[in-house]
Amino acid sequence: xxxxxxxxxxxxxxxxxxxxxxxxxxxxxxxxxxxxxxxxxxxxxxxxxxxxxxxxxxxxxxxxxxxxxxxxxxxxxxxxxxxxxxxxxxxxxxxxxxxxxxxxxxxxxxxxxxxxxxxxxxxxxxxxxxxxxxxxxxxxxxxxxxxxxxxxxxxxxxxxxxxxxxxxxxxxxxxxxxxxxxxxxxxxxxxxxxxxxxxxxxxxxxxxxxxxxxxxxxxxxxxxxxxxxxxxxxxxxxxxxxxxxxxxxxxxxxxxxxxxxxxxxxxxxxxxxxxxxxxxxxxxxxxxxxxxxxxxxxxxxxxxxxxxxxxxxxxxxxxxxxxxxxxxxxxxxxxxxxxxxxxxxxxxxxxxxxxxxxxxxxxxxxxxxxxxxxxxxxxxxxxxxxxxxxxxxxxxxxxxxxxxxxxxxxxxxxxxxxxxxxxxxxxxxxxxxxxxxxxxxxxxxxxxxxxxxxxxxxxxxxxxxxxxxxxxxxxxxxxxxxxxxxxxxxxxxxxxxxxxxxxxxxxxxxxxxxxxxxxxxxxxxxxxxxxxxxxxxxxxxxxxxxxxxxxxxxxxxxxxxxxxxxxxxxxxxxx
Amino acid sequence: xxxxxxxxxxxxxxxxxxxxxxxxxxxxxxxxxxxxxxxxxxxxxxxxxxxxxxxxxxxxxxxxxxxxxxxxxxxxxxxxxxxxxxxxxxxxxxxxxxxxxxxxxxxxxxxxxxxxxxxxxxxxxxxxxxxxxxxxxxxxxxxxxxxxxxxxxxxxxxxxxxxxxx
Ligand SMILES: Nc1nc2c(ncn2[C@@H]2O[C@H](COP(=O)(O)OP(=O)(O)OP(=O)(O)O)[C@@H](O)[C@H]2O)c(=O)[nH]1
Ligand SMILES: [Mg+2]
Numbered sequence: 001x002x003x004x005x006x007x008x009x010x011x012x013x014x015x016x017x018x019x020x021x022x023x024x025x026x027x028x029x030x031x032x033x034x035x036x037x038x039x040x041x042x043x044x045x046x047x048x049x050x051x052x053x054x055x056x057x058x059x060x061x062x063x064x065x066x067x068x069x070x071x072x073x074x075x076x077x078x079x080x081x082x083x084x085x086x087x088x089x090x091x092x093x094x095x096x097x098x099x100x101x102x103x104x105x106x107x108x109x110x111x112x113x114x115x116x117x118x119x120x121x122x123x124x125x126x127x128x129x130x131x132x133x134x135x136x137x138x139x140x141x142x143x144x145x146x147x148x149x150x151x152x153x154x155x156x157x158x159x160x161x162x163x164x165x166x167x168x169x170x171x172x173x174x175x176x177x178x179x180x181x182x183x184x185x186x187x188x189x190x191x192x193x194x195x196x197x198x199x200x201x202x203x204x205x206x207x208x209x210x211x212x213x214x215x216x217x218x219x220x221x222x223x224x225x226x227x228x229x230x231x232x233x234x235x236x237x238x239x240x241x242x243x244x245x246x247x248x249x250x251x252x253x254x255x256x257x258x259x260x261x262x263x264x265x266x267x268x269x270x271x272x273x274x275x276x277x278x279x280x281x282x283x284x285x286x287x288x289x290x291x292x293x294x295x296x297x298x299x300x301x302x303x304x305x306x307x308x309x310x311x312x313x314x315x316x317x318x319x320x321x322x323x324x325x326x327x328x329x330x331x332x333x334x335x336x337x338x339x340x341x342x343x344x345x346x347x348x349x350x351x352x353x354x355x356x357x358x359x360x361x362x363x364x365x366x367x368x369x370x371x372x373x374x375x376x377x378x379x380x381x382x383x384x385x386x387x388x389x390x391x392x393x394x395x396x397x398x399x400x401x402x403x404x405x406x407x408x409x410x411x412x413x414x415x416x417x418x419x420x421x422x423x424x425x426x427x428x429x430x431x432x433x434x435x436x437x438x439x440x441x442x443x444x445x446x447x448x449x450x451x452x453x454x455x456x457x458x459x460x461x462x463x464x465x466x467x468x469x470x471x472x473x474x475x476x477x478x479x480x481x482x483x484x485x486x487x488x489x490x491x492x493x494x495x496x497x498x499x500x501x502x503x504x505x506x507x508x509x510x511x512x513x514x515x516x517x518x519x520x521x522x523x524x525x526x527x528x529x530x531x532x533x534x535x536x537x538x539x540x541x542x543x544x545x546x547x548x549x550x551x552x553x554x555x556x557x558x559x560x561x562x563x564x565x566x567x568x569x570x571x572x573x574x575x
Numbered sequence: 576x577x578x579x580x581x582x583x584x585x586x587x588x589x590x591x592x593x594x595x596x597x598x599x600x601x602x603x604x605x606x607x608x609x610x611x612x613x614x615x616x617x618x619x620x621x622x623x624x625x626x627x628x629x630x631x632x633x634x635x636x637x638x639x640x641x642x643x644x645x646x647x648x649x650x651x652x653x654x655x656x657x658x659x660x661x662x663x664x665x666x667x668x669x670x671x672x673x674x675x676x677x678x679x680x681x682x683x684x685x686x687x688x689x690x691x692x693x694x695x696x697x698x699x700x701x702x703x704x705x706x707x708x709x710x711x712x713x714x715x716x717x718x719x720x721x722x723x724x725x726x727x728x729x730x731x732x733x734x735x736x737x738x739x740x741x
Contacts, residue, residue: 164650185630186615193612196613196647
């Protein structure tokens with residue numbers, strides 16, 4: 001039995017050896033061999049391999065009472081330390097996804113709550129901007145107040161926590177007036193738990209201390225002191241030197257409350273004294289001021305450019321307008337511009353103007369850009385000889401009736417058309433009185449024969465005074481005579497036109513002094529002589545009749561040697 | 576205002592989280608959701624006319640005590656060791672954890688809670704075991720997070736121990 005057993009054992013051993021050998025010869029791959037080799041040569045790798053077995057082995061030993069936990073602890077602690085040092089990320093990867101969100105939730109929910117409390121004050125104001133933020137809040141599912149905070153401030157420190165370093169107990173807290181942290185104690189503990197976790201995971205480096213945690217736009221800045229930690233909740237990016245503020249604050253707190261911190265046993269009463277230090281960490285920077293300034297500047301600049309541009313344009317336009325106005329003025333009949341200039345939107349003019357020229361105000365009306373008040377003109381009157389003005393002047397002085405045309409050619413007045421004969425009376429004299437007209441031509445003017453109204457007076461108004469026994473016209477009388485002849489020709493034309501038999505008494509006067517018969521003879525001869533003159537001038541004989549009148553028979557006094565005329569209806573034409 | 580940090584230690588699934596939830600929020604769930612890392616709650620109580628805020632650090636449980644890092648225990652003014660009355664090995668874990676905790680907390684006051692006292696059929700802890708620990712000077716309490724038995728008393732007891740260690 002014993003032998004059998006022995007044999008059995010031996011065969012097992014044998015088999016084991018063979019097995020081993022076989023494994024060595026054929027079973028073991030090259031890589032496995034290399035791994036074993038490396039394991040034996042590299043103590044680091046070797047310890048690694050063993051460390052995975054060690055916990056089990058130690059556990060067994062402890063169970064059997066072979067070693068005590070006390071003796072093991074330093075070693076365990078060190079090996080844990082090493083293991084974490086070696087690959088802290090692995091642990092972090094496992095824990096952080098769970099811890100991170102939990103802490104984030106606690107912090108952000110708390111912030112949400114405190115922000116909600118200021119909602120009321122913020123929501124009272126309404127503007128386009130607030131509407132935009134409301135939309136943002138609606139679309140991003142963040143609370144309106146959060147959006148307001150994020151948008152209003154470049155950065156904004158809402159809470160400052162002074163935390164006991166070891167226990168994570170909140171010693172004191174300060175919050176911005178518009179915010180209120182309800183669960184600051186929890187946040188402080190959670191932050192400490194995170195820090196512990198990070199420190200456990202990255203214990204190798206001193207700089208492995210956690211000094212910043214970011215959740216979206218929220219940021220928690222942590223400043224470590226020997227006994228206490230300062231943690232601030234920031235929205236946005238605080239200025240770079242804010243770290244220095246935090247450092248100075250935690251230093252000041254340690255300086256002032258060092259003993260209390262060292263001996264801290266849960267009583268937070270003393271740390272109310274730290275309030276003034278925490279308050280100075282509550283800073284914020286309004287966004288608008290910083291951001292709006294350049295916009296305002298740009299806007300002002302644009303306004304300035306636009307203003308200058310407008311001024312330049314207006315000035316240019318004014319100048320161009322002014323030039324056109326002057327050109328127009330110079331081209332206008334009756335104006336003679338001697339000097340013109342424009343300054344500060346005012347126009348100064350000097351020159352001569354004909355009274356009949358178009359008023360300067362009327363010309364200005366055609367230039368809308370020139371205000372009526374902008375003109376300072378000093379004009380002197382003069383008589384223009386420009387055709388338009390001459391024509392206007394002739395028109396004013398002669399007031400031609402309808403049907404009469406007047407034009408100026410080389411300063412001569414050309415009149416044509418048909419006019420009543422009375423308008424034509426003394427026309428030549430009137431024309432001679434028009435300044436600037438050097439001659440005239442009225443050959444194109446036809447007389448209108450209408451009735452006797454104008455013919456009779458134009459005959460009867462003539463008076464001729466002669467010397468005794470002489471019937472002879474001097475040069476002056478000749479003009480009168482021509483006019484009379486013309487009137488007589490009209491009377492003849494009238495007779496023919498209306499089948500009348502109007503005639504002219506050529507009257508000569510005498511008195512009954514002395515030889516009445518002789519007197520009468522002389523007077524008759526004078527009348528007859530005058531008729532001969534008229535006949536010679538082309539007046540029909542049938543139109544003329546001599547008549548002698550005695551002064552004593554007349555009511556008015558007449559000069560005895562004069563010849564007068566009187567139109568009378570001779571007789572009806574018999575058919 | 577007095578504030579104290581208290582840590583909950585013990586093997587996994589012994590009921591650490593359940594005890595804290597019952598104590599702080601008066602809720603209990605049969606569903607087991609293991610704690611990863613640490614879960615922190617707070618509770619305000621009055622002990623001997625003294626207002627105290629307890630910061631309760633509910634740590635993850637692990638039978639492999641080597642993985643248990645002492646960092647979370649630093650600064651704790653007291654701690655509660657929790658064991659599961661239906662699993663005797665959790666007492667062992669509690670014992671081991673106590674040694675580490677004592678060192679880390681500089682011998683802070685603590686109690687041992689043997690939880691799930693409502694499960695009498697599957698109870699595994701012999702009275703002698705409890706007696707042995709009490710003889711070491713430990714305070715041992717039987718609790719039920721589910722039935723809310725002795726839960727508040729346990730925390731109250733620890734709080735008074737912390738305020739008055741002697
Ligand atoms: N019957 C009974 N069940 C309990 C009691 N306390 C806890 N449980 C149950 O035990 C399980 C574990 O409870 P937890 O509170 O999550 O245990 P834990 O110690 O926090 O576990 P870890 O976080 O994983 O370490 C859950 O299913 C609980 O419902 C109790 O007093 N009585
Ligand atoms: Mg738990």
